[in-house]
Amino acid sequence: MSETSRIATVVAAATPAATAVAVAVDSVRLGVNVADDVSHGTTRNTTKTMAGIAGGWSVGTGAAITGATVGSMLCPGVGTLIGGIVGGIAGGFVGSSASRFAADKISDKLHHDVEVHKCQKCAKSFTYRKYKSEGDEDLCDDCSE
Numbered sequence: 001m002s003e004t005s006r007i008a009t010v011v012a013a014a015t016p017a018a019t020a021v022a023v024a025v026d027s028v029r030l031g032v033n034v035a036d037d038v039s040h041g042t043t044r045n046t047t048k049t050m051a052g053i054a055g056g057w058s059v060g061t062g063a064a065i066t067g068a069t070v071g072s073m074l075c076p077g078v079g080t081l082i083g084g085i086v087g088g089i090a091g092g093f094v095g096s097s098a099s100r101f102a103a104d105k106i107s108d109k110l111h112h113d114v115e116v117h118k119c120q121k122c123a124k125s126f127t128y129r130k131y132k133s134e135g136d137e138d139l140c141d142d143c144s145e
């Protein structure tokens with residue numbers, strides 16, 4: 001068996017359990033955000049979480065394979081598995097925060113659930129992001145602190 005197909009086999013063998021855990025975690029995360037959004041009358045948290053999950057999955061898979069490859073160069077077998085897990089976690093983390101950041105920027109550009117409010121204290125107009133909410137809709141960033 002070639003080195004590459006051995007890596008693929010190890011990654012494939014470790015994937016179902018890791019995938020099951022990841023899917024469960026993501027489902028809970030998504031459920032919490034949907035509930036949050038419903039109570040705030042917005043869809044931004046859900047959009048953001050979904051973007052994060054999608055980004056985490058795509059980047060995480062690539063990073064897991066990269067990690068497994070690097071790991072097997074350092075220590076074939078155990079290194080492959082550890083490299084794959086570490087790569088997957090690191091990649092999933094970076095990928096999901098990067099896409100959440102991007103989703104936020106895009107939502108702002110599209111004025112998705114963003115309203116212009118007038119500050120009750122200094123009368124300045126400010127951008128109010130519905131999804132951040134929690135009672136600061138009447139004050140601008142400067143006055144709410």
Ligand SMILES: [Zn+2]
Nearest residue numbers: 119122140143
């Ligand atoms: Zn103000």
